[in-house]
Amino acid sequence: QSVLTQPPSVSAAPGQKVTISCSGSSSNIGNNYVSWYQQLPGTAPKLLVYDNNKRPSGIPDRFSGSKSGTSATLGITGLQTGDEADYYCGTWDTSLSAVVFGGGTKLTVL
Amino acid sequence: EVQLVESGGGLVQPGGSLRLSCVASGFSLDSYSMNWVRQAPGKGLEWVSYITRSSSTIYYADSVKGRFTISRDNAKNSLSLQMNSLRAEDTAVYYCARDRGLLSMDVWGQGTTVTVSS
Numbered sequence: 001q002s003v004l005t006q007p008p009s010v011s012a013a014p015g016q017k018v019t020i021s022c023s024g025s026s027s028n029i030g031n032n033y034v035s036w037y038q039q040l041p042g043t044a045p046k047l048l049v050y051d052n053n054k055r056p057s058g059i060p061d062r063f064s065g066s067k068s069g070t071s072a073t074l075g076i077t078g079l080q081t082g083d084e085a086d087y088y089c090g091t092w093d094t095s096l097s098a099v100v101f102g103g104g105t106k107l108t109v110l
Numbered sequence: 111e112v113q114l115v116e117s118g119g120g121l122v123q124p125g126g127s128l129r130l131s132c133v134a135s136g137f138s139l140d141s142y143s144m145n146w147v148r149q150a151p152g153k154g155l156e157w158v159s160y161i162t163r164s165s166s167t168i169y170y171a172d173s174v175k176g177r178f179t180i181s182r183d184n185a186k187n188s189l190s191l192q193m194n195s196l197r198a199e200d201t202a203v204y205y206c207a208r209d210r211g212l213l214s215m216d217v218w219g220q221g222t223t224v225t226v227s228s
Contacts, residue, residue: 002154035214037155044205044221045147045155050214088155092213097169099145099157099213 003028004089006102013110016079020105022072022089028100032092034072036065039086039104048087049074079109112136112217114206119222126196126226132189132206132219140184143209146191148202149221156202159191160209174200196226 005023012018022034036049047056049065052072064075072089089102118130130146146158159180160169168180179192189206203223207215 033212033214037215039155044218045207045215046218047210047214047216050210050216051212056210056216086154090155090157090214096172098171099147099160099169101155101157104154 002103003093003096003100004091004102006087006089006105008103009106009108011108011110012079014079014081017075017077018079018107019076020074020087020089020107022074022102024070024072024091024100026070027095028070028091028093029067029072030070031094034065034067034089034091036063036072036074037088037090038083039088041085045088076107081109083107084109114208114217114219116204116206116219116222119204119224121225121227122196123228124197124226127192127194128196128224130191130193130204130206130222130224132191134187134189134208137208137217138184139182139187139189144180144182144189145207145209145213145215146180146189147205147207147215147218148200148224149205150199150202153202158204160213161189193224196224198226200224201226 033051037045039045052067053065093100177195203221208217210216
């Protein structure tokens with residue numbers, strides 16, 4: 001059971017928009033920055049969003065992050081088949097003194 | 111090119127030990143805190159451990175506390191994870207990951223596989 005809760009799967013058609021939610025508590029998301037990672041099949045995770053809503057260099061603006069209270073959201077617009085991957089949210093949990101990840105969300109582009 | 115390369119994985123019996131290494135290239139390891147993250151077969155990401163630049167602060171996941179030890183040698187641009195008293199549930203791909211600040215990980219290695227089985 002992950003400390004952060006994500007939907008197991010989401011799907012949408014190419015060109016459409018999808019959002020992935022990440023729910024936590026005041027000890028993690030509520031008081032710390034959230035990151036989002038993309039893991040393509042058979043590869044290492046890749047940082048998509050950090051500090052709630054910032055993108056590393058090279059990450060297209062189709063990917064966006066937001067946070068409100070104890071929840072965070074990753075948005076992906078203009079979906080492409082190459083976006084099919086597992087997506088994870090992560091943050092620091094002050095009570096646990098540990099990094100916590102969500103259980104991951106599998107994105108299917110139909 | 112900024113890169114992390116892990117090594118040291120393999121097959122080990124329950125109760126055994128293994129030492130993982132992670133060598134950085136393209137950047138100076140001493141400028142960054144570092145993490146180990148693992149992923150069991152077919153499962154999600156699980157953070158394992160964190161170490162600051164000077165090794166002054168170290169954190170462990172409860173699942174490995176007392177069994178695993180993270181360390182670094184900045185002069186050799188390398189990070190290590192000593193794993194003792196290994197259990198079947200430690201079977202996973204282990205990644206080292208650079209911390210860009212505030213515990214977001216911007217550079218990941220390709221991973222090294224640890225299998226604990228008799």
